[in-house]
Amino acid sequence: MNTPPCPDHIDAFDQGLRNRRAVLGDAWVDRSLAQANAFNADFQSLITRYAWHDIWGRPGLDHRTRRLLVLGMTIAQGRWEEYELHLRAAVAGGVALDEIKETLLQSAIYCGVPAANTAFKLALDVLRQMGVALPAQPLTPEHRVSVHRTFSTPELHVLRQGRGTPVVLSHALGMDVHLWDALARSLAEQGCEVLRYDHRGHGQSASPPGPYSMDDLVADGARVVREWGRGPVVWVGLSMGGMVGQGLAARHPDLVRALVIANSTSWYPEAAQALWAQRIAAVESQGLAAIADGVMGRYFHDDFRAAHPEVEAAARAxxxxxxxxxxxxxxxxxxxxxWRDALPTIACPVLVIAGRRDQGAPVAMSEAIVHSRPGAQLVVLDNASHISVIEEPEAFERALREFLSSL
Known part of the structure; x- marks a missing residue:
């Protein structure tokens, strides 16, 4: 009597084959196995057992990390056939293009510019063959992203691009200038000069000893605009960036032509301040990893996280x-x-953007801002939570453009 093999007792070849299929895909593996012959079958078996089971099956690194390592190693050795194979598999397997790009940039330093040049050329060929559309990012003066640091201290990391209406984009707590990549590119392409900067303690900006006050962050925003020399500006701030924008418009009205407050508040009640104290204590004792899950749950709603795990992973990183x-x-x-007392004094036009599903800054907080600042407009994005510019980018930009056109 024949009995099927017990799945708990499959051999190393079958276990390796599972990993090989997971990484390279069924079609490629089936084709490779079918083409085995008396000369290379033993070699195929060897790499399946030892490379794909003993190494790829080890728990120390996940498959995404191993994929990126293999790309770097094949670039270093100039094994371009293997590089293209693993690049194609990485893209098909959901590895973020930004992570692949960073791996190739790293290779320029440690493997040499000529090797990285070939890697980028072959990557573009592979992406084109796979039908991956890449947005244009020409390096002409009106499109090129220039990198600066403030002259005054603490030094702040600043990106600038485009020509036209001066717009400042101010990011949320725990994020950085790249929160705005897509919006900044779109605004620059359509007649805006866009500046964004990392808040102190974030990204590539300096991190002086704290604690900081909101006045410190507002002063940072003021000196960024003054050093730029393009004020008054349209200030677009999300969450913490929106808080800074309120203070800037109230304290430095000469620097702000118009204000956009997204997913933010003018104050927190006592109960919320207690939650902030708990978060501070958790980070001080256990690091940022202790709060990462909770932050991601507030920043993106569950439906978005399920549909776009790569976006959540990038934000978490x-x-x-x-x-x-x-x-x-x-x-x-x-x-x-x-800023409750300051809001009525803000003279410039104000747009408030809220996310219907936002738990960190519920719609009621945005409504309170509009109530305190007569004439402010309110736009509620139904399918956005806290980081609305990423969850609902088209709706966010549409609301912003309509506001800009009304100025």
Whole structure:
């Protein structure tokens, strides 16, 4: 009597084959196995058992990390056939193009510019063959992203691009300038000069000892605009960036032509401040990893996270790269924000954007801002939570453009 093999007792070849299929895809593996012959069958068996089971099956690194390592190693050795194979598999397997790009950029330093040049050329060929559309990013003066640092201290990392209406994009707590990549590119292409900067304690900006106050963050925003020399500006701030924008418009009205406050608040009640104290204590004792799950749950709603795991992964990586001390220092500023008395004094046009599914800054907080600032417009994005510019980019940009056209 024949009995099927017990799945708990499959051999190393079958276990390796599972990993090989998971990484390279069924079609390629089936074709490779079918083409085995008396000369190379033993070799095929060897690499399936030892490479794909003993190495790819080890728990120390996930498949995404191993994929990126293989790309770097094949670039270093100039094994371009293997490089293209694993590149194609990485893209098909969902590895983010930004992570692949960073791996290729890293190879320019450690493998040499000629090798990286070939890697980028072959990558573009593979992406074209796979039908991956890449947005244009020409390096002409009106499109090129220029990198600066403030002359004044603490030094702030600044990106600028485009020509036309001056717009400042100010990011949320735990994020950085790249929160705005897509919007900045689109605005620059359509007649805006866009500046974005990393808040102190974030990204590539300096992280002086804290705690910080909201006045510190507002002063940073003011000196960024003054050093740029293009004010008054349209200030677009999300969450913490929206808090800074409120203070800037109230304290430095000569610098702000118009204000967009997205997914933000003018103050926190006492119960919310207690939650901020808990978050600060968790980061101080356990690091940012202790709060990462909770932050991602507030920043993106469950449906978006399920549909776009790569976006959540990128945001999580940005949060975890943030200097913990700088993050905590900014938490102190955010927790104690209070612009309720200042809001009625803001003279410039104001647009408030809220996310219907936002738990961190519920719609009621945006409604309170509009109530305190007569004449402010309110736009509620039904399918967005806290990082609305990423969850609903088209709706966010449409609301912003309509506001800009009304100025």
């Amino acid at each position: 940005t949060l975890l790269r943030t200097d913990p001390q700088g993050y905590v220092a900014c938490c102190h500023a955010v927790a104690k924000v209070d």
